[in-house]
Amino acid sequence: MHPSASNRADASTSIPKDSTSVIDAAIARLGSLKGALLPILHDIHEQLGYVPPAAVARIAQGLNLSQAEVHGVISFYHDFRTSPPGRHVIKLCRAEACQAMGSKHLEAHLTAQLGIGMNDTTADGSVTVEPVYCLGNCALAPSLLIDGKVIGRVTKRRLDQLLDGCRNQGAGA
Amino acid sequence: MTTTIYVPRDSAALSVGADDVAALLAQHAKAQQLEVRIVRNGSHGMLWLEPLVEVATAQGRIAYGPVTPADLPALFAANFLQGGAHPLRLGKTKEIPYFAQQTRLTFARCGITDPLCTDDYVAHGGLAGLQKALLQKPAEIVAVLVQSGLRGRGGAGFPAGIKWRTVLGAPADQKYIACNADEGDSGTFSDRMLIEGDPYMLLEGMTIAGLAVGATEGYIYLRSEYPDARTVLSEAITRARAKGWLGNNVLGSGKQFEVFLRIGAGSYICGEETAMLESLEGKRGMVRPKPPLPAIAGLFGKPTVINNVMTLAAVPCILAQGGDHYASFGVGRSKGTLPFQLAGNIKHGGLVEVPLGITLRALLYDFGGGTITGRPIRAVQVGGPLGAYLPASKFDLPLDYEAFAAAGFMVGHGGIVVFDDSVDMQAMARYAMEFCAIESCGKCTPCRIGSTRGVEVIDKIARGHRREQNVQLLRDLCDTLANASLCAMGGLTPMPVLSALDYFPEDFTKN
Ligand SMILES: Cc1cc2nc3c(=O)[nH]c(=O)nc-3n(C[C@H](O)[C@H](O)[C@H](O)COP(=O)(O)O)c2cc1C
Numbered sequence: 001m002h003p004s005a006s007n008r009a010d011a012s013t014s015i016p017k018d019s020t021s022v023i024d025a026a027i028a029r030l031g032s033l034k035g036a037l038l039p040i041l042h043d044i045h046e047q048l049g050y051v052p053p054a055a056v057a058r059i060a061q062g063l064n065l066s067q068a069e070v071h072g073v074i075s076f077y078h079d080f081r082t083s084p085p086g087r088h089v090i091k092l093c094r095a096e097a098c099q100a101m102g103s104k105h106l107e108a109h110l111t112a113q114l115g116i117g118m119n120d121t122t123a124d125g126s127v128t129v130e131p132v133y134c135l136g137n138c139a140l141a142p143s144l145l146i147d148g149k150v151i152g153r154v155t156k157r158r159l160d161q162l163l164d165g166c167r168n169q170g171a172g173a
Numbered sequence: 174m175t176t177t178i179y180v181p182r183d184s185a186a187l188s189v190g191a192d193d194v195a196a197l198l199a200q201h202a203k204a205q206q207l208e209v210r211i212v213r214n215g216s217h218g219m220l221w222l223e224p225l226v227e228v229a230t231a232q233g234r235i236a237y238g239p240v241t242p243a244d245l246p247a248l249f250a251a252n253f254l255q256g257g258a259h260p261l262r263l264g265k266t267k268e269i270p271y272f273a274q275q276t277r278l279t280f281a282r283c284g285i286t287d288p289l290c291t292d293d294y295v296a297h298g299g300l301a302g303l304q305k306a307l308l309q310k311p312a313e314i315v316a317v318l319v320q321s322g323l324r325g326r327g328g329a330g331f332p333a334g335i336k337w338r339t340v341l342g343a344p345a346d347q348k349y350i351a352c353n354a355d356e357g358d359s360g361t362f363s364d365r366m367l368i369e370g371d372p373y374m375l376l377e378g379m380t381i382a383g384l385a386v387g388a389t390e391g392y393i394y395l396r397s398e399y400p401d402a403r404t405v406l407s408e409a410i411t412r413a414r415a416k417g418w419l420g421n422n423v424l425g426s427g428k429q430f431e432v433f434l435r436i437g438a439g440s441y442i443c444g445e446e447t448a449m450l451e452s453l454e455g456k457r458g459m460v461r462p463k464p465p466l467p468a469i470a471g472l473f474g475k476p477t478v479i480n481n482v483m484t485l486a487a488v489p490c491i492l493a494q495g496g497d498h499y500a501s502f503g504v505g506r507s508k509g510t511l512p513f514q515l516a517g518n519i520k521h522g523g524l525v526e527v528p529l530g531i532t533l534r535a536l537l538y539d540f541g542g543g544t545i546t547g548r549p550i551r552a553v554q555v556g557g558p559l560g561a562y563l564p565a566s567k568f569d570l571p572l573d574y575e576a577f578a579a580a581g582f583m584v585g586h587g588g589i590v591v592f593d594d595s596v597d598m599q600a601m602a603r604y605a606m607e608f609c610a611i612e613s614c615g616k617c618t619p620c621r622i623g624s625t626r627g628v629e630v631i632d633k634i635a636r637g638h639r640r641e642q643n644v645q646l647l648r649d650l651c652d653t654l655a656n657a658s659l660c661a662m663g664g665l666t667p668m669p670v671l672s673a674l675d676y677f678p679e680d681f682t683k684n
Pocket residue numbers: 324325326327328329330331353354355356357358441442443444445446447479480481482484485660661662
């Protein structure tokens with residue numbers, strides 16, 4: 001599942017996951033892999049929607065790395081959030097093929113509708129919007145990813161429908 | 174009698190509702206007590222026709238598309254399960270000109286089979302290359318690859334056989350095959366389509382590479398932006414292991430090869446091969462200086478073959494049909510086929526696998542049908558975000574590595590992004606600099622700082638502030654980037670910027 005795909009699962013359960021046990025379980029299960037740090041971070045991110053600050057020390061200890069190294073990796077990669085996202089995550093493609101099909105107008109519409117900027121979450125916690133640079137759906141541009149699902153040929157109308165779905169807490173798409 | 178219906182599971186098809194179509198199709202059929210078997214195939218690559226639904230009839234597979242859930246009642250009424258007439262009927266799939274005019278070597282099976290069905294794979298020629306490779310010595314396999322003339326499809330076009338030979342000759346207790354499935358270039362999706370539509374071919378190609386160089390482990394670095402590809406690929410690896418296609422005893426040969434899947438984390442620079450190695454090792458994706466070559470000291474410090482998905486996926490066909498067969502396609506030193514990808518503002522967007530040497534014009538108009546907006550094509554970016562923007566005067570250039578390089582462009586991964594006359598090339602040049610600033614690994618100053626400076630300078634030009642001086646400054650900045658960057662991220666960002674300046678100067682003189 002895509003990192004943001006888990007948000008749908010999170011939305012349907014009201015019991016917050018115990019992040020410490022998620023972190024420890026990820027280290028226990030994946031720690032022996034070669035190059036284990038990314039798989040562990042992905043696992044935590046998929047389950048919690050972000051990598052909590054508390055994870056840094058635990059992973060560092062588990063993998064015998066310095067905290068600076070773990071922090072350095074988390075901050076290097078665009079995918080890893082360090083605070084919880086909204087219940088739904090929309091990643092709008094900003095790359096060239098989508099620009100050729102008007103993605104800039106879509107981005108303006110999206111942020112105007114929600115009243116937030118990119119990389120931001122609405123005050124009611126329903127939606128987080130983030131940029132993404134190509135989803136490999138460039139022949140059916142413009143494209144976005146909502147809760148891990150790719151949508152192509154996105155129009156303003158389609159975007160509004162998706163946003164309505166998010167606000168009504170229904171399934172993301 | 175059960176009718177077989179194909180509804181693609183390719184993510185492009187899913188992005189325009191293929192799952193809904195498949196679900197409703199099943200419901201309708203059930204309600205009408207018609208027996209159907211719905212196969213979720215890969216895509217044939219005619220993406221503007223997705224969801225492209227096919228029905229297996231006595232005459233062959235008949236295509237309908239693009240099908241929406243709302244079309245289904247009428248399709249059933251038109252007896253489409255027997256291939257009945259309907260406005261969406263496209264005829265036999267394999268006779269649709271866009272498809273019929275291609276040379277499908279790498280994408281021979283994609284769209285035709287159920288991607289995860291191992292029986293389908295074998296029934297359609299799968300494993301033939303691996304079986305041949307198992308009868309050959311490593312040096313013989315490498316020789317076939319050299320003879321094929323296959324060049325790296327990830328961007329740089331380095332001869333694959335030569336790279337393999339280096340790794341074969343490097344003594345080590347452990348070697349690796351690293352498959353670059355980061356596919357970061359905008360306008361490209363061939364790696365994704367192959368992984369979603371024919372994943373065993375990639376695994377077979379990697380296994381052959383392992384046999385050729387003496388590597389027993391392969392890693393696939395797949396971008397996180399491809400959730401559907403991830404699902405298919407991890408399932409394919411599981412099934413291939415269960416079948417004995419991977420593991421300790423590949424096809425009963427006693428040879429060993431394992432494949433592990435790793436997911437990227439949204440970083441473009443991690444497609445650069447040494448940054449990818451760092452990322453696979455669990456580190457920040459910082460570019461490594463070369464030497465040492467990854468072929469000598471690559472993943473975990475061991476000799477490593479790094480190849481793009483398209484490179485590795487071409488290998489089974491080359492082994493099965495011979496290096497000379499593959500080399501009989503293409504022009505000059507650009508041998509074989511390249512799966513081009515038509516994207517952006519294009520009427521018939523999709524995947525076009527043809528021999529190298531085709532002109533851009535043929536792709537844009539004969540296959541692509543011009544823009545979807547119906548306006549003239551003004552600029553075409555070839556080869557991803559580091560590729561040049563070509564004006565219409567360059568559309569007759571043949572797409573081969575040498576011809577493109579001689580003209581100052583690059584073929585890259587074969588992505589072709591089309592813009593109509595509403596494009597603002599100054600904005601696209603700005604975007605190229607901005608993208609470099611966002612994605613720079615930060616190791617060298619020209620790339621890290623220069624790209625941000627580039628954005629500022631273009632903004633000044635846009636405001637009309639000391640325009641001539643700032644255009645000159647922009648060119649100087651590009652010079653520095655091109656000459657003083659450690660890798661092609663900084664080194665090639667000038668290509669889109671300067672091509673915009675050179676071929677579309679009028680966009681830099683208006684406010
Ligand atoms: C900034 C940058 C990004 C790259 N991205 C990719 C990529 O996404 N996929 C890929 O296969 N090669 C990419 N490459 C090229 C790789 O460095 C490398 O040449 C390639 O993986 C080698 O495989 P090949 O010889 O089969 O093409 C990139 C290079 C640079 C400089």
